[in-house]
Amino acid sequence: MSKSRIWFITGASRGLGRAFAEAALAAGDRVVAAARNVEPLEELADQHPGRLVPLALDVADRGAVFDGVERAAAAFGGLDVVVNNAGGMLYGMVEEATEEQIRAHLDVNFFGAVWVAQAVLPHLRARGGGRLLQVTSMGSGGGMATVGFYGAGKAALDSVSEALAMEAEGYGVKVTIVQMGGYNTGLFTTGTTNTDPLPEYAALRTRMEEMWGDAVAPEPATAAPAVMELVALPDPPRRLIVGSQSFDHVLEMGRAQTDAYRSWEHLSRLAPG
Template sequence: MDVTDRRAVSDAVEQAAAAFGRLDVVVNNAGAMLCGMVEEATEEQIRAHMEVNFFGAVRVAQAVLPHLRARGGGRLPQVPSTGSGGGMATVGYYGAGKAAPDSVSEALAMEVERFGVKVTIVQMGGHNTGLFTAGTTHTGPLAQYQPLRTEMEAMWGDAVAPEPDTAAPVIIKLAALPDPPRRLIVGSQSFDHVLEMGRARTDLYRSCEHLSRIAPG
């Protein structure tokens, strides 16, 4: 389905419900990549990016929840990214596009839990889904950022992302849990990366704690 088209989302959900008789598990994982520096992106590119990564995720959730609520339960794994925890040069808009559904999913989990619907924020590392090729839009490069762009390209390297089917067993086990967690990191390297980002942020907060505590609020 095209998640930027609300009618297409609604029709696909209704077709799936009719085909299977009901909906039990819906993995909400459509996404796209906008690659480039913050200054380089056009407003049209930014809006198109958010239409997929944020509004698309919201449309799918809104379309499936009446089905899950009506049957008194279900699983809704929401798939932002390990990158939703913070921005990084050249992929800042991707991080923003994933941080928004991450935050909304926290609220959603609280709102629908009483109906037996369990939402899990699945922080997924990069997989060979076509995101980095067909799913990527590039900004028009500004020469001033070329040194940083070169540094970032060297950091990304040429590593081949794992196939999506390597993550599928994790999602299947997650959906079968009687009380699935609110958050789950998928991938050994991703697990280490997310924890390291959290430690780095905590260290940064602590380094300026004396300044933070001047204000009473």
């Protein structure tokens, strides 16, 4: 890549997207920052004249994504680093969620990320390579009550991104699945759609809320150094857990899953397949 890289970041008006945009600008790079509402980006654009272009974009609209990526690539003459970050939260039990809520959630968290990946790949190939960061979650390896659809979208994006990495690497495009830990992004407040609670789940809902607790999550800016180092690597990993505590949790979940498989190995081996 060139010394001054060109970034395209979705969900850039707040949270992790905003933190990554600020870190890229601090490194002397140029950024096209996409969000449904770009008003929060105006001050940042004023602070970095000629190096930040806000782009109003709803990633759930496939046509708008392709048009937006064309404008993003034209803004600075190409794309080097794409951060597929836009997303939201659907909070509630599986039974409670409406069809409209589920489809709207996956339209952003899964399909929106797919549309962005499809739209940017021709530009990265034309550049002779580049980086595509697929932002998922440290919890995408398994579902959990109240956030099942969030986990489902991230798990689907994980799987598609593994395939995408194999398909794109021959063109010099490096895909990394960035499994983010918990950061103070506003995901559970401004980024959340809540289901209408059913009384049958009141006790479980209370237990889950107690489990989430009141601990203060670290600020998104604390995740930016890991991402900046990641995009500078000549041979980046296909997966990266971002967050020290999250790293430990993911390894613990993996060990627990392996132990569960082993405990029922005798039943699995009754079948020859």
